[in-house]
Amino acid sequence: MLNIFKFVKRTFTKLMEMLKFLVFSIIFLTLTLILSTIILIDRSTISNNYDLNVKQSDFSYLYNEKNSIITYEDNNTVFNFKYLELSSILSSKNTSNTTNANTNSDENNNPPTNDIFPINLTKTSIRFEDALSEDGKKTAYLTFDDGPSTTITPKVLDTLKKYNINATFFLLGSNIQKNSQSRSLVSKIYSDGNAIGNHTYSHDLNKLYPSNKIDTDYFMSEVYRTNTILKDILGNNFNTRLIRLPGGYMSRSYYHDPNLPHFDQRLKQEKYLSVDWNASDSDAEGKKKNSQELLQMVKESVANKNKVIILMHDTYGKEETAKALPSIIEYLSTQGYEFKTLE
Incomplete structure (x- = not known):
């Protein structure tokens, strides 16, 4: 027991x-x-901005105190990275040695033929490959994303004309097609001597970067679609080799996008250039800012740089950007910057 x-x-x-x-x-x-x-x-x-809590007409803000800043744009959230070093803008491996190439595409968004010299030169244009080369001069390239808008773009154009300078506009095909006035604004942007780049058609990050990976074929189909719209307005001889990725090429690098090498090769084959920025007024970052705060962000991000590609937006809801633009131009002028466009 x-x-x-x-x-x-x-x-x-x-x-x-x-x-x-x-x-x-x-x-x-x-x-x-x-x-x-x-x-x-x-x-x-x-x-995954890609589920995005921030959609059109939703002005909630996401902010991260680190250099990566979760931001909003009126059509989707994008990622902006402050104070990017100049060299990293050209690190995308897609810079072509070919001066220019045509991007004719048909209604089915087939690849371009690359056989016609493009017409996107302005009196102040600088090849993107040379834009950041140190030459002892201070140069500012003002760039505007997400336009055209019938509310903000006209104000931006009036200011540029007042100061007799030009900028580079990265346009969305969907915004161009909103109405006849938007299409007319494309003609005015160009006839005023400004340069035009392609910012895709939809700016829909869920489609462009599904699962946070760039869908090269779909992305390029949107580029072709917007190019077709631009040619329809500006003529078949018009072409731009400049592309700005929604969120920036830098966001794809930051997330180690596994599809980026294939995308780079596609850009190189079709002689497109991806254009990022190394300064910003932060009009799509953090909390909404007034014109004085936007000016201060430009001052901080430009800092001691001799060559600056400045990101701003001329889409709907950017009244403070339009209001800040004269002060931004005057500040840069007093710092000795010349204003050029990209081609």
Whole structure:
């Protein structure tokens, strides 16, 4: 009887030890799962902008105190990275040595033929490959994304004309097609001597970067579509080799997009150039800013740089950008900058 009791006691002790180990294992696995879920949710919130809590006409703001800033644009959230070094703008491996190439495409968005010299030169244009080359001069390239808009673009054009300078506009095909006035604004942008780049058709990050990976074929189909719209307005001889990725090429690099090498090769083959920025008025970053705050952001991001490609926006809702533009131009002028466009 005593032996039976000892056996039962030993068995019970072992069972308790096994149960204790099992409980600790369950707790450990549960905590690990919770931590992993939190990390994935956080990464999804940041990198998947792609579900985006910020859609058109939704002016909520996301802000990260690090150099990567979750931002909004009126059509989708994008990522802007402040104070980018000049050299990294040209690090995208897609810079072509070919001066220019045509991007004719048909209604089905087939690839361009690359056989006609483009017409996108202005009196102040500089080849993008040479834009950041140090020559002892200070040069500012004002760039505007997401236009045209019937509310902001005319104000921007009036200011540029007043100061007798030009800028580079990266246009969205969808905004061009909003109405006849938008199409007329494209003609005015160009006839005023400004340069034009392609900012895709939709700016829809879910389609352009599904699962946070660039869909090269779809992305280029949007580029062709916008090119077709531009040619329809400006004539078949018009062409631009400049592309600005929604969110910037730098965002694709930042997230180590595995499809980027293929995208780079496609741009090189078709002689397109991806244009990022190294300064900004932060009009699509963090909380909404007034004109004085936008000016201050330009001052901070330009800093001591001799060559600056400045990101701004002329889409709907950017009244403060239009209001700040005269002060931005005057500040840059007093700092000795000349104003050029990109081609």
